[in-house]
Amino acid sequence: MPTPAIQVEHLSKNYGPVLAVNDVSFEVKPGELVGFLGPNGAGKSTTMRILTTFLPASSGYARVAGYDVMYQSMEVRERIGYLPESVPLYPEMRVSEYLSYRARLKSVPRAGRLARLDDLMVRCRIKEVRNRLLGTLSKGYRQRVGLADAMLAAPPVLILDEPTSGLDPIQIQQTLETIKELGGRHTVLLSTHILSEVEKVCERVIIINKGRVKFDNTLASINEQEPTYEFEVRGPAGEVGEFLKAQPEVVAVVAHPVPVGADGVAGFELKSKGGKDVREAMAARLTGKGWGLRHLGLKRASLEDQYTQVVLRQEAAATPAPEPEPTPEPEPAAPPAA
Numbered sequence: 257m258p259t260p261a262i263q264v265e266h267l268s269k270n271y272g273p274v275l276a277v278n279d280v281s282f283e284v285k286p287g288e289l290v291g292f293l294g295p296n297g298a299g300k301s302t303t304m305r306i307l308t309t310f311l312p313a314s315s316g317y318a319r320v321a322g323y324d325v326m327y328q329s330m331e332v333r334e335r336i337g338y339l340p341e342s343v344p345l346y347p348e349m350r351v352s353e354y355l356s357y358r359a360r361l362k363s364v365p366r367a368g369r370l371a372r373l374d375d376l377m378v379r380c381r382i383k384e385v386r387n388r389l390l391g392t393l394s395k396g397y398r399q400r401v402g403l404a405d406a407m408l409a410a411p412p413v414l415i416l417d418e419p420t421s422g423l424d425p426i427q428i429q430q431t432l433e434t435i436k437e438l439g440g441r442h443t444v445l446l447s448t449h450i451l452s453e454v455e456k457v458c459e460r461v462i463i464i465n466k467g468r469v470k471f472d473n474t475l476a477s478i479n480e481q482e483p484t485y486e487f488e489v490r491g492p493a494g495e496v497g498e499f500l501k502a503q504p505e506v507v508a509v510v511a512h513p514v515p516v517g518a519d520g521v522a523g524f525e526l527k528s529k530g531g532k533d534v535r536e537a538m539a540a541r542l543t544g545k546g547w548g549l550r551h552l553g554l555k556r557a558s559l560e561d562q563y564t565q566v567v568l569r570q571e572a573a574a575t576p577a578p579e580p581e582p583t584p585e586p587e588p589a590a591p592p593a594a
């Protein structure tokens with residue numbers, strides 16, 4: 257089996273009393289493009305900073321290309337390209353000057369260095385600003401200079417922390433294309449808040465919340481989950497719901513919002529045993545009861561569903577049940593009329 261490009265085992269990190277990363281374990285194979293998702297404060301940047309040797313872990317291990325991030329940090333740094341969330345750049349340097357300085361620091365061979373810089377400036381679409389001072393660049397261009405910097409030494413592993421933050425929609429698309437092209441030859445761990453970006457670029461997704469891994473699987477596995485069937489029925493909501501629940505193929509029914517203005521229409525989402533397609537059978541039975549069928553659909557699980565489920569489930573579990581409403585004191589009896 258090839259050495260994993262990234263290997264994280266029982267990793268934890270405390271900032272004083274804050275447990276930012278809590279017993280996180282995962283592996284990334286060489287050439288994989290993995291989306292690293294989670295809400296604000298989930299622990300993504302902290303994990304990435306540990307992987308890139310900028311921060312020591314409190315406990316656990318992390319290895320990059322087989323090298324321990326704590327004890328073999330130089331070997332790790334030689335094999336990793338890191339785009340941090342906010343790119344630190346020297347404001348008084350020009351773009352090409354900065355990248356050539358970084359190329360020397362990263363020991364990019366002198367022969368072919370200029371060609372490498374030129375190629376990266378084209379791929380990261382920064383050639384038109386090559387003579388601009390870094391301090392005068394917009395956030396989007398700074399981000400792209402950071403990406404070019406991360407790719408300079410053609411490292412086998414790239415850790416990209418929100419690479420599209422601050423970019424306009426066209427730039428986002430171009431940057432995603434650049435990242436996608438890296439797949440196969442490079443391993444990429446990519447953090448972002450934009451789920452559609454992960455769907456465009458990654459094959460696999462890791463979702464963390466409150467410092468813990470909550471989901472780790474391929475995007476295809478989400479799509480292969482049992483589908484949900486949607487029904488909009490013109491009829492008495494309670495009665496229709498009970499009828500659907502009573503059908504032998506049905507395992508769960510929940511109310512589903514119906515379009516505004518659809519008076520007298522009730523919406524339902526249902527799960528069937530083994531995901532069996534029950535649309536035709538249900539349609540026949542509902543119309544047989546004299547109820548009109550307005551809409552019938554099949555919904556496949558999306559990354560957004562999975563993400564919402566993972567994040568909301570934990571938030572719901574952490575939210576204490578609301579206090580019961582106090583029972584109003586009985587009104588004192590009115591004094592008898594004098």
Ligand SMILES: Nc1ncnc2c1ncn2[C@@H]1O[C@H](COP(=O)(O)OP(=O)(O)OP(=O)(O)O)[C@@H](O)[C@H]1O
Pocket residue numbers: 271274275276294295296297298299300301302303341
């Ligand atoms: N230097 C620090 N000192 C104290 N607490 C910190 C520090 N850096 C991060 N934290 C805390 O650690 C937790 C994880 O933060 P982290 O930046 O890793 O999350 P994130 O998933 O990258 O969030 P975001 O999506 O907002 O960038 C948060 O509660 C954060 O407030």
